[in-house]
Amino acid sequence: MGRNNAWAKAGVTLVAIFVMLLCSPSLGLSKGKSITIRGSTTVLPIAQRLAEKYYQLHPEVGISVSGGGSGVGIKALLDGMVDIASASRPMKDKEWKIAETKGIKPHEQVIAKDGIAVIVHPTNPISELTMAQIKDIYAGRMDNWSQLGGPGRKIVVVSRESASGTYECFHKIVMKKEKITPAAILQAANAGVVNTVAQTEGAIGYIGLGYITGKVKALKVNGVYPTSEVVRKETYPISRPLFMYTRGKPQGVVAVFINFVLSPEGQRIAQKEGFVPIRPVK
């Protein structure tokens, strides 16, 4: 009898705990008003801060932010899994076609601008490269820093995987669509590139402006050091707009969020994270 009790108690306890968990967030089964954002790891820090602030202003609206890469975000948007896809590149023709077959009209909104900084290990004496030199390095035609007037050290090329919007832009603007050397180490996120370059003496990588830290050294490209100032003036050669895509014109809470992103306060957040605002800042 005692054992039967133990068995029953075990079951009852587990069920009770789960029911409690389910009930605690307002009966658990109906999804309330909420916004889900997924996509570019470049946009991630802005999106996260925006979500943080937005939640303070509208605590009744649920909000969640994920990374994964621009391609992942756009795919999730077209699959109906998220409300907003953040992207560090425009949607591709292929993606527009998929949207069309699914009967979705994605709405494109530029939210800020970003430069892509080329970074090396802090001990590297090189502090400036031209676009042509960067292209040669990433195409695999130059593989030693001595060819660029640096020390006799092998160049370790660090790039991003193909779902990355940063990769797409770099591939288009710097490589002019030429193939990146297969010897390149591929990283899944900006922070991964920073880490690898910071730990590898001969490494070179590229990252969004917001990710520059003291652990790596950003190079002048064609004589211009990457700052938000030069990206705004469009004198820095590797820059790009950042996007948020929605299914159709944003509506309801999503529209409120997008408007918040473009508001002076939202733009100030983007600026604080190292990006370039496109609207006036408070």
Next chain:
Amino acid sequence: MKRGRIQELIAFWCLRMAIVIILAALGSIIWFLGKNGLSILSWEFLTEPPREGMTEGGIFPALVGTCYLVFGAIIWALPLGVLAAIYLTEYTRQGKVIRVIRLGINNLAGVPSVVFGLFGLTFFVIYLGFGVSILSGSLTLAFMILPTIIRASEEAILAVPQTFREASFALGATRWQTIYKVVLPQALPGVLTGSILGIGRAAGETAPIIFTAATFYTPHLPRSIFDPVMALPFHLYVLATEGTHLEKTLPIQYGTALVLLGLVLGINLVAIVWRARLRRKKKW
């Protein structure tokens, strides 16, 4: 004789060394995490959402998220696993079919967790339309820990002496009455062992929840089982790979790892104590 002594000595020292190495590995992990993470641990760290671009504040949503996912997984996997184990041990004749089923279950146990994640993404998230949510994640985790629970339950049920069943049948009990009133209560400690292992795995795995349940940031607790959640292992993973402020979040990363370790150890401890108490009542 002398050669035998030497062999014995060598064997013993090898065994001793194995234990020392294992304990040293465990100890150094805990020491390393403790040294780097203890300083950030505080009540606020456990009960506040992340703030200031995840560089400050705590890990409350991740902690709660992991609890939801683990309990969700156990709720699905425990009954299903125990029922399957009963079927495999009590209700079928041991033969070819059972061998094939067992082989299938054993293979399921060997499937890498990321494969479960991808399965969860295509089946629960997209096909069944549950979205990236607690529901999808806990179902995926449940499938992942199912083989562990089935195997442990099976062994526990088989360990119950045959004479118990015979005595029950002799009293006129049916098969189901025997299972429910005699076999299962005796097998409970073994079943709990399986659940303990399952809970530990479900709480610590990242791959199955990346695509099915986890989100980088959400300031609030989940409001329904269709909400995505933050989870401790995923939090650790994204802070280390996708976050912007790697340096600044370093203490938070260590703190998260420490809390995750503590959570798993804590859950295990509760179940171990519970199991020990049940065992003490054993009469055979």
